[in-house]
Amino acid sequence: MNRLTQGVILLLFGGAILRASFTDLYLRYVKEGLRPFLIATGVLLVAAAVMTIWYSWRFPAEHDDDGHGHSEHGPGVGWLLILPVLGLLLVAPPALGSYAANQAGSVAAAPVGDSDYPPLPEGSTVELSLIDYASRALFDEGKSLTGRDLKLTGFITTAPDGAPMLARMVLSCCAADGRPIKLGLTGRAPIDVPADTWVQVTGVYTGQRGKDPVNNVDVAFLEVKSWQEVPQPKQPYA
Incomplete structure (x- = not known):
């Protein structure tokens, strides 16, 4: 050359x-x-x-x-x-989605340390990130979540049994090191919604837990009260 x-x-x-x-x-x-x-x-x-x-x-x-x-x-x-x-x-390739989420094990939500989780902001519905919800649900036993309506945004992926899950990719630096944070869904979960569809779900804390079969990490669940399809956010990664 x-x-x-x-x-x-x-x-x-x-x-x-x-x-x-x-x-x-x-x-x-x-x-x-x-x-x-x-x-x-x-x-x-x-x-x-x-x-x-x-x-x-x-x-x-x-x-x-x-x-x-x-x-x-x-x-x-x-x-x-x-x-x-x-x-x-x-050609603009899409952001990492359900395929990458299904191939990689869920991020292990980390506790905040020895201190208690701070109370959620005031309001009828509180918007949380998936990793914040998972951390509070798994390590705080939902104490700071109980009795509150919660709003979370992510894309749809599926569990091995075909049940819908809510996911979002977490980056340390770039897409090459992206790993998913996954939540199980109960209640009025979005059934038969295509993978990679971005949705905003409103729900409440549930003590139900599961395991990610890829890496055996604990997975928190959310009891869905309602949901709606939304455009992919400007920042698709957590």
């Missing part, structure tokens, strides 16, 4: 990173706080690409000759490396 080809690929790759960074697309790959690093990386790649292309045009003889009278032109197949880069520019 000659330097011109390298420069074009660098330019497209840097452009793809910048395009994702200046839209919400990057949230499908990394956590929100990494946006400045993506922008810096994209700028550096574009700058390197511009310098490489300029050098190949400014000094074509020096670029094409290896000093022994041999031309440095690489095989045309090198340009095929542009295809995956164009894929990043033209």
Whole structure:
């Protein structure tokens, strides 16, 4: 591959990173706080690409000759490396969903320590993250949840027995290390809803528990009172 080809690929790759960074697309790959690093990386790649292309045009003889009278032109197949880069520019892959959730074991919800869980905010219905609900349900025996209507948002996945579960992917850094947090659903659970459908469920705490068959982690349950389909959130990961 000659330097011109390298420069074009660098330019497209840097452009793809910048395009994702200046839209919400990057949230499908990394956590929100990494946006400045993506922008810096994209700028550096574009700058390197511009310098490489300029050098190949400014000094074509020096670029094409290896000093022994041999031309440095690489095989045309090198340009095929542009295809995956164009894929990043033209096709936006979806965020991790039910397939990834079913392949990986549920995140083990962690207790807050020796102190009690703080009381939930006032209001008729309290919105919680899945991991906050699971942590309070499993390690606080639902003390801070009892008697409250709770609203949670996630996508539908299925248990091995076909029962619907509510899930959301949790990232440490990027989508490559994403793992799911899963909740079992009882009551008026969304039955026969396609996997990957995003729903907002309103329900109450139940002491029922289960096990994730993938890694044998405890799974909390929620008794559903009502639910509705919602668009995928801007930030799909927890």
